[in-house]
Amino acid sequence: MTIDTKTGSAKTGSARTTGRGMGLAAVRGLALALVSLPGAVLCFCLSLLSMALIPIGVGIVTTPYVLTGVRLFVNWRRVLAAEWGGVRIPPAYRPLPEDANPWGRTFGMLADPATWRDLRWLPVDMTAGFLTALLPAVLLLYPLQGFALAAGLWRTVPDGYWYGFVPVSGQWSALGAAALAVVLLVLAHFLTPRLLDVHFRLTRAVLGSDQEELAARVRVLTETRRDAVDASAAELRRIERDLHDGAQARLVAVGMDLGTIEALLDKDPDRAKELIAQARTSSVEALAELRELVRGIHPPVLAERGLGDAVRALALRLPVPVEVSVDLPGRAEAPVESAAYFAVSEALTNAVKHSGADRIWVDLHRADGRLRATVTDNGKGGAVIGAGSGLAGVERRLGTFDGVLAVSSPAGGPTMVTMEIPCA
Structure with a gap:
């Protein structure tokens, strides 16, 4: 698994074209179906019961704890979606005051749109989500039954038994069931990981929010803009420092040498010639530093x-x-x-x-x-x-x-x- 350094999202390879990917998707889907169905049912029923008890005051105390449990369950599924499917579903719960009383916590959580997305997702997860999680295991295990029928299990099945659309009544019909099982196994080879992806994308479709993505995008743009401003300011300071300590100092020295040369032309021509050579060397060095500075800002070969x-x-x-x-x-x-x-x-x-x-x-x-x-x-x-x-x-x-x-x-x-x- 690799990590996107900017977004922090997980990216996992599904190995869709390998048997290992097919088996892993089936095992994960079966685990999701067996563990998540009772969890979703329990969270949904407790939430309804607790909110129904709000008018008599009991729900004021119990609802924050129940909804916190729902959030833990949903966040666990967000983690699985990222680690197993590469589908990132960022949570966007509104913060609650730490010193809020039960009344404030209850209605603060109920006023949060993310809470209602969680509650809408629970019945979806226990129905369509359960089926999409279970199908990868069914696609992988059902062909095994066809092979078992061909191996002799057909003798134990009742009369009128059908394997798919094949009526199994003897060895030849059992071999037909095995042929159908081969076709189903080939389909499972390609469809099993994709069905698990469908499960996670269904989860994101219900739990995700365009507003959350927009808010995350705004945060990223704000950070990058701040970084760009800081980098620009640092670059300007570097250019200023390089000019002040390098080319500017040399050009000032050239100016002073030229003033001295002007005073020495008539009095000491030999010394003036030495200073002219020194000024020429300083100007060449200043030009080289300016070229290096320009190359550091935008190399000419890059532009050309x-x-x-x-x-x-x-x-x-x-x-x-x-x-x-x-x-x-x-x-x-x-x-x-x-x-x-x-x-x-x-x-x-x-x-x-x-x-x-x-x-x-x-x-x-x-x-x-x-x-x-x-x-x-x-x-x-x-x-x-x-x-x-x-x-x-x-x-x-x-x-x-x-x-x-x-x-x-x-x-x-x-x-x-x-x-x-x-x-x-």
């Missing part, structure tokens, strides 16, 4: 030749051999190219400084409307995204463009850093 050639040029300046593979049908927007370039640059810098690798691979390609950059090294591994690390800065940079960062770096290596940015 695109992301692929800019990354190749970057790789040539590194002390470690870097193999660059580029498959980009065209050019993305300039801000996207710039973000991808500096993200790759930071990942390469981290690999050179910290991984101990003797070879690095960079892959750039576009798929499904997203620009994907992968930096892989054969170093010692152990890279993590943490506060103050270079990867955390890369994540913030990509977040500004709704991009994501994923890191796979087991101890002993290799390390793979994958970056994705939506692009036209």
Whole structure:
């Protein structure tokens, strides 16, 4: 299972084309059906009973506890949906005051739309949800009965027994049932994991809320905007510092040298010539620093030749051999190219400084409307995204463009850093 570093959502591979995926889906579906049905029935009945007792005062005390239990049950199903189906259903319960009395807690929870979504989901889960969870196990176990009939079980079945649409009355009809079982098993091979996905998507359809997704989206945009503002301010401070400490100091020195030269031209021509040479050297160094500063803001090769050639040029300046593979049908927007370039640059810098690798691979390609950059090294591994690390800065940079960062770096290596940015 991998984790989306931006959203925190779980993504699980279902192994749909393997027997293991079919059996695992059947076992999980059967467990959901057997455990969740009584839980949903109990939560629904207790909720109705407790709310019915509110007019006589008993429900004022019991309802907060019952609804808290319902939320625990529903949140448990949210966890299973994320871990088993890769379906993320974020909870969106309104906070309650810690010092609220039973009356305030009861009506505070009942005024929460998320509470009523939970209560609507309970009857859905005990009916349609139960069937969609049980069907994967039925699809897998029912063919076994057909094989058992062909193996001799047909002698024990009553007259007029039907296996599917096959009437079983003897060995030949039992073999027909086995042939039908083979067809059903092939169908189960493809349909079993998908039926479990249907169960989790049904859960999300009832428990999910467009308003919740919109609120989560607003939170993400607020965070990325704040990160973009902070990054922009930090970049401006860096440029100002570099100009003040580098090129500006040299240009001031050139100006002072020119003033001295003007005073020495008639008095000491030889000394004036020395100062002219010194001023020329200082101006060349100031120009080089300005060019390096401009390259740090937006490399000319990136503007002129695109992301692929800019990354190749970057790789040539590194002390470690870097193999660059580029498959980009065209050019993305300039801000996207710039973000991808500096993200790759930071990942390469981290690999050179910290991984101990003797070879690095960079892959750039576009798929499904997203620009994907992968930096892989054969170093010692152990890279993590943490506060103050270079990867955390890369994540913030990509977040500004709704991009994501994923890191796979087991101890002993290799390390793979994958970056994705939506692009036209």
